[in-house]
Amino acid sequence: MAQAMVTTSTNAKKVNDPTPVKTLEVLEVLASVNGGMGVTEISRALNLSKSTVHRILTALVERQYVLKDETSRRYRLGFKLLLLSSQVLDSLELRQIARPELVELANKSRETVHLVWLEGDEGVYVEKIDTPETIGLLSRVGKRVPLYSTAVGKTMLAFMEDKRLASYLARVKLTPVTPNTITDPIMLKEHLVRVRQQGFALDCEENRLGVICVAAPIFHSNGQVIAAISISGPEFRFPVARAQELGPVVREAALRISKKLGFIQGF
Incomplete structure (x- = not known):
């Protein structure tokens, strides 16, 4: 038959x-x-x-x-449903792999540490370790954040393929979240070049006034950027200079996570 x-x-x-x-x-x-x-x-x-x-x-x-x-x-x-389910499973696996690095970053910085998953045109918080300090951040697992106005988002955009980044910029309106948000696509692309060169991104009150953040990308074994980790804190306690200082630390932690996922290259 x-x-x-x-x-x-x-x-x-x-x-x-x-x-x-x-x-x-x-x-x-x-x-x-x-x-x-x-x-x-x-x-x-x-x-x-x-x-x-x-x-x-x-x-x-x-x-x-x-x-x-x-x-x-x-x-x-x-079979397209398998793709969706595999993304969920990947994010759960990533949480387990990344957690030791997140704990180490939290202990070192004494600030809030996040793991953010790339999902479509947004980032999704999939793990959070709170600061031991009295004043923390009002973020939660499951919350979605823009890519263009956050450190986690910008570091993922910076390491996207050119075609995918161009599609994102053509599709997403860069609406100002704070007065510091980069809303010009050309300026954002120039900024992303610098992010790619140093291997980490800063959010200098671009997504929330009074909050500074530094983030680095996580790669899958196929070389695609899939997530990012970050350290965030209030500006009075976590100034830009301190975030910049911790940038290489976050970058190396993200690279160690990426290598555990099978990624074999470097920045």
């Missing part, structure tokens, strides 16, 4: 996405069975109309989250 051809229907017409909840329900019901399901089966299982199910599946197939077997007319989960 000839093997059925599985396609992603890339030529399908664009459709309006249905509600997110219904879309998630379709993904969940497909995950609950082996061998895939047809439109009628999904419709009955979720008590949705066939037209609604078909619209949802068309959108998911276009984005490769679902694959359609053109012979059997059945749908199953696509």
